[in-house]
Amino acid sequence: MNERMIHLEVLRYDPQVDGEPHFQRYEVPCKEEWVVLDALNAIKESIDPTLNYRWSCHMAVCGSCGMMINGEPRLSCHAFLRDFEGVIRVEPLANFPIERDLVTVADDFIDKLKRVKPYLIPGENKPIADGEYRQTPAQLMKYRHFSMCINCMLCYAACPQYALQPLFLGPAAITLAHRYNLDSRDGGREERQQVIATNEGVWECSFVGACSEVCPKAVDPAGALQQVKVASTLDWFREHLLPGAAK
Amino acid sequence: MEMIDADVAIVGAGGAGLRAAIALAETDPKLRIALISKVYPMRSHTCAAEGGAAGVIKAGDSLDMHFDDTVSGGDWLSDQDCVEYFVKEAPRELLQLEHWGCPWNREADGSVAVRSFGGMKKQRTWFAADKSGFHILHTLFQTSLQFPSIVRFDEYYALDLLLDEGRCQGLTAMEMRSGLIRQFRAKAVIIAGGGAGRMFPFTTNGAIKTGDGMALAYRAGVPLKDMEFVQYHPTGLPNTGSLLTEACRGEGGVLLNKDGRRYLQDYGMGPETELGKPQLKTMELGPRDRLSQAYWHELQKGNTVSTRWGECVLLDMRHLGAKKINERLPLVRELAISYLGVDIVTDPVPVRPVVHYMMGGISTDTRAATPLPGLFAAGECACVSLNGANRLGSNSLVELLVFGKRAALSAIEYIQDLPAADTAALTARALESQARIRELFSRTDGTESMSGLRREMMDTMEKNVGIYRDHAGLQEAVDKLGQLRQRYRRVMLNDRSNVFNTDLFQVLELGSMLDCAEALTVGALARRESRGAHQRLDYVRRDDDNCLRHRMVHYQGSGAPRVSYQDVVITRSPPGLRDYSGGHQ
Secondary structure: EEEEEEEEEEEEEEOOOOOOOEEEEEEEEEOOOEHHHHHHHHHHHHHOOOOOOOOOOOOOOOOEEEEEEEEEEEEHHHHEHHHOOOOOEEOOOOOEEEEOOOOOHHHHHHHHHHOOOOOEEEEOOOOHHOOOOOOOOHHHHHHHHOOOOOOHHHHHHHHHHHHHHHOOOOOOHHHHHHHHHHOOOEEEEEHHHHHHOOOOOHHHOOOOOOOHHHHOOOOHHHHHHHHHHHHHHHHHHHHHHHOOOOO | OOOEEEEEEOOOOOHHHHHHHHHHHHOOOOEEEEEEEEEOOOOEEEOOOOOOEEEEOOOOOOHHHHHHHHEEEEOOOOOHHHHHHHHHHHHHHHHHHHHHOOOOOOOOOOOOOOOOOOOOOOOOEEEOOOOHHHHHHHHHHHOOOOOOOOOEEEEEEEEEEEEEEEEEEEEEEEEEEOOOOOEEEEEEEEEEEOOOHOOOOOOOOOOOOOOOHHHHHHOOOOOOEOOOOOEEEEOOOOOOEEOOOOHHHOOOOOOEEOOOOOOOHHHHOOOOOOOOOOOOEHHOOOOOHHHHHHHHHHHHHHHEEOOOOOOEEEEEHHHHHHHHHHHHHHHHHHHHHHOOOOOOOOOOOOEEEEEEEEOOOEEEOOOOOOOOOOEEOOOOOEEEOOOOOOOOOOOOHHHHHHHHHHHHHHHHHHOOOOOOOOHHHHHHHHHHHHHHHHHHHHHHOOOOHHHHHHOOOOOOOHOOOOOOEEHHHHHHHHHHHHHHHHHHHOOOOOOOOOOOOHHHHHHHHHHHHHHHHHHHHHHHHOOOOOOOOOOEEEOOOOOOOHEEEEEEOOOOOOOOOOOEEEEOOOOOOOOOOOOOOOOOO
């Protein structure tokens, strides 16, 4: 199988030793069908065991290995070397503090996921013994692609608003709230609106659409946020302009 | 050392750990629950499961049929009381997930849809496209967020169980961000740490599946049971080992050799079924052990296809058409295109068997309890003896749910009226655990490299402990693994930082894998028969007279492990013939 020498420039930072992050250059022989993660694993195994990054599944579903590759947020297990020429620059995901090397601090994202109440708040309480809630394929398709988010945080690294305003709930969290709002089994929209139809929520989004461009699972968070805005605007009209229609 | 007090500590936050945590929180909101994992919950390997989860729900199916399929699929090594409990609880657990929002595929009338799976006589596998494990994991994780009593310790690496007075009373774990070791004092501990496929070089398993949970229990004196049974999934991508779900065949995909022959008919799984009309429990819908073994025979006969990624057979799904593939197997299509450059709509995809699942693990009973009081286990890390000698696809996602919950309920029962802990004794144990890590950090005379030892372990496992085994190869592996464990005591850290030091975690993970690999190999050497996934070239038949017993491997410190035996529980199905002839036998 064909091999070629790949040059990577990898951001290194150990807060116990380094005042500032710096780049380190590696040359590593790679097979042509490899991804950037394979190159990092080859470095870790045989060149520099002190390099640190997260990864697990190697099939773009666990969401661990997001990083900036030539300035773009990518899953390193899904960034094929054949698509790059010259030196490949690898950095931790933008907009998150660096914990060490390519490992970022994810606390803010995890906290935001929790705040949007991303779980079914049943509209009707049905005992398990009565079987499943009926949901037609059409009702399933209304929200299914919004349920495909793997929490890889690439959309936060791409989002210009999150970069400016860290309080912004951000694409993935709002999309997840929207996923439950759209679920025919759910009755929790009002509770979630108090979190997402706010200035830290959907109104912070300037609809640049970078989130959807980088999403490795085609979840389309920008589309979700746009739908939330429209629905929230309709709520506002209903409450303020239609007498007697307020909740 | 900082102390964290909990009623129940859970190690591992994948499907089983999350299900256990939710069951604890729902049953008694006052319980203090510590959910500890070396990764964030949604990174757990449950997310990679594709095909689905089996539970009887449709008319024409029955619990008895699910029982029979599971017991014969496991080549009669399953404990039948366990299987009875499992098939009864399965539908309820799957409905519970539905009530928590899992996006199961649906029939036109809005009821849950089911699909065909290998070794199952009826369609009973619930699915969410080909991302079933992913959706189960995320549904559980998101559901868990509503319970304030579940306190998560994400990215904490568990080091040692703390035992006193013959009971498990907590553990030590390192916060990966800071390198600080914490003592968790808990009345009960549930291990839900997943499998150990990474001891093999070619596996569907993610990097995190290094047997840490199994090793935690094993070193604390709990036997590992039936470790010799390793499931090879018959259809992995030949370069990355990524899984192409069994649902490929459930939907009608067929396996071809280099002559285009559906070769499974030559290995007791024929006659050939009509293309596009898959028939349950025969040909491509035979069980995984038989399919992987058929590949090995085709390889010996020179019937495989030579590809740039090595010898393969072909999985042909072209006749399914783009519409069905996109609707039911979107991930498979995407994986084959991106990692192999093959579009399954237009071309057959080369595949070969790949290490996928450990049937064996921490010895537990039907209550998910280990022999050590205060310690429970569930999921792939445990061997509750549901799967016997070969697991049927789509039983393990349900196993996580049924026994994750069961572990929680058993733990609650156990912690009532416990005597008070001797905190000084526990702290002394915790300090010993800390000293072990300190010694590793301060070691200056180490001579062995982690990656070198790991490579030798993987090579040994691949060469000697594969689909077919014999005495000479297994003995060589046992000797080699014993030596590797000795050499591991001189392993040298390259990185001495306290912050997210993956060099350190890889060294610790290697220690777990070496212990598991040795237990596996010792078990395989001791099982002088061929049964399910354990095939011996020197003992080619199943031997119910002498071998219908569980192999229990006990840790003996730096010495060789000890093997003991435990009877298989048989309630109503005496060992019989595994028939995958589609009724033609």
